[in-house]
Amino acid sequence: MSSHKILGLENLVKAVEELKSQDKTIVHCHGVFDLLHIGHIKHLESARRLGDVLVVTITPDEFVDKGPHRPAFTDNLRAEALASLECVNFVAINKWPTAVEIIDLLKPDLYVKGVVRGKGKRDFTDAIRLEESAVEKNGGHLVLTEEETYSATTLINRYLDIFSTETQNFLTEFRQKYSAEEIVDYLQSIRDLRVLVVGETIIDEYQFCAVMAKANKDPVMAARHLTTEQYAGGVLAIANHVSNFCNQVGILTMLGEIDSHEDVIRSKLNPNVRPVFLKKAQSPTIVKRRFVESYLPVKLFEIYIMQNEELTTPEEAAFCAKLEELLPQYDVVIVADYGHGLMTSKAIATVCEKAKFLAVCTQTNAGNRGFNTISKYPRMDYIELGEPEIRLDTKNDRADVRELISSTAQRLQCPAFLITRGKSGCITYSKETGFHEIPPFSIKIVDRIGAGDSVLAITAPCVARKIPMDAVGFIGNVTGAIACTIIGNKSFIGPTTLYRHLTSLLQ
Known part of the structure; x- marks a missing residue:
């Protein structure tokens, strides 16, 4: 079993500190790893050869920003897949959008990414630049591996039934007409x-609640108020x-x-x-107040605060x-x-x-x-x-x-x-x-x-x-x-x- 390799962030930091005290070279890789494939494996094996201990952290589900259909696999499943690799010593699920914070905690000797072939920023972001700065600030170095690259996204789009047949057929035809760069x-x-x-200006107000039960004397659902948030609508x-x-x-x-x-x-x-x-005289700014069961979330009821009259x-x-x-x-x-x-x-x-x-x-x-x-x-x-x-x-x-x-x-x-x-x-x-x-x-x-x-x-x-x-x-x-x-x-x-x-x- 490889589950012992999967640690919470706090325990991972302690484990890395102990290994660093033994003069071990810590190598850190970070990514989504949504559909682990041969390109990932070659990259991780190459990274492992650079040091004594390979630590892999993964992007949590809530911050996987690769399309409305992603991630295809949950962060727990992605962690299990990585932990099953012999070259990987420890795996943890990050809790931030980028690796900057976890780099500050782990202070790895080497932070390893796959080389990006072609022009432009990696995934249209400055994340790699910020991560490199964090590594160097903590005394480490960024290393780019030259292993052959594959696209997990392409594999998921082509071979996993994420979308309906209609949507898959549309995307196949649309890709022949337009490239991502053109769009x-x-x-x-x-x-x-x-x-x-x-x-009209509208303030969308969400009253988040926890539904309790039917009220004692009336046919009304009772709920406990949790928080209130206002959004620009x-x-x-x-x-x-x-x-x-x-x-x-x-x-x-x-x-x-x-x-x-x-x-x-x-x-x-x-x-x-x-x-x-x-x-508008003698009128409030429009507020649409929605009462929402917070767990699902499901709207229970809404109130409009407005005059609704012409000027x-x-x-x-x-x-x-x-x-x-x-x-x-x-x-x-x-x-x-x-x-x-x-x-x-x-x-x-x-x-x-x-x-x-x-x-x-x-x-x-x-x-x-x-x-x-x-x-x-x-x-x-x-x-x-x-x-x-x-x-x-x-x-x-x-x-x-x-x-x-x-x-x-x-x-x-x-x-x-x-x-x-x-x-x-x-x-x-x-x-x-x-x-x-x-x-x-x-x-x-x-x-x-x-x-x-x-x-x-x-x-x-x-x-x-x-x-x-x-x-x-x-x-x-x-x-x-x-x-x-x-x-x-x-x-x-x-x-x-x-x-x-x-x-x-x-x-």
Whole structure:
């Protein structure tokens, strides 16, 4: 049995300290090792020959950033596989995203990585540079092995049934048309676009609870409150997503005059987001409070704190005047209309007339009871909707979604669509190339709140840059899959994560 080789971090540090006191040369390797293969084995054997003791640490499941379908094997299984190798003396599961902290604890004599062939950063990050600095700071050296390399990601994608047959077939065809480098280049090409996000500010508040039992005297489920977290939702989330890919991002929105939460909101925006906040009299900033059973997590109940009324005439005039001022300054305008009264008929007319490139999503939710549909916008360059929204707008819950997109495109004279379809993925449309269906890439669903907003945020600049719509759909589906692994809007999609996930799927 090899289980005695697997140690907790504290015990591993003690074991290494004892061995170093005996003048043993400690060699440290770190990685994901998701699907242990011959390339890993050759690398580890080569590392072992450099010293007396080989210690291997692995990335924990929560920090494996190689795609929505990874890791294929849990950290415990990956540790067992490594411990079974004769060349490995000790294995431990790290508890940080990179090896920097564990290098500081172990202080290895040699830190060994496989050589990266080709150009660019390793996995689009600076992790190896930071790890090298940590090794040298602690008196050690970085060594790169020259063993033949293999791709665990490629092996997993080709030979493990992670995805459905439909998704596997799509990826096989898509890889023949696009390389990972081409998709990343498309995303990097939107960096210089100036983007304005218009719509309602929403604070997503999560009240995490532990369900206890039915209340004694009433048919009510009782729960014990654990923690409360507030996230930047609505246009705040969209702006934060976009600002990770575009240098200049603005927001035009309204906060409540009562309980504005402005200090909290400003603290949650990325540094390159320039907000313009107007105030709505005698109203609070919208808060959507969700009570969540923390273990699963499962939403139990939600409350909307808002007025849900249209702007007064002076408020509408001030909002439209600010639109007139800001719209000419931006290349792309994203309107996220949650149907809570901000986007009046005059505001819609202004943005449709003045925006250089206009992307719109109208959301149906409990607060607008289905009255917030896309047809109230007379001119758009790109529409992103969920399938229920386009069915509601066309008043047709049975027809093929392609028919609904075609009729809506003709009626609204909109040249580009992306319709999200939940477990069916998404479908894109453009006048030039027609329809493209992209299957889902989600394996783990934590929370769907904000997933559609993330898709809108990343795909709108791509459509404005005239990136092919099948590539836009692929980027959108991967973005949505990542967003579904995040509770609420606790964090935002960044280039490193998205590039690594895209690259993983295309290997």
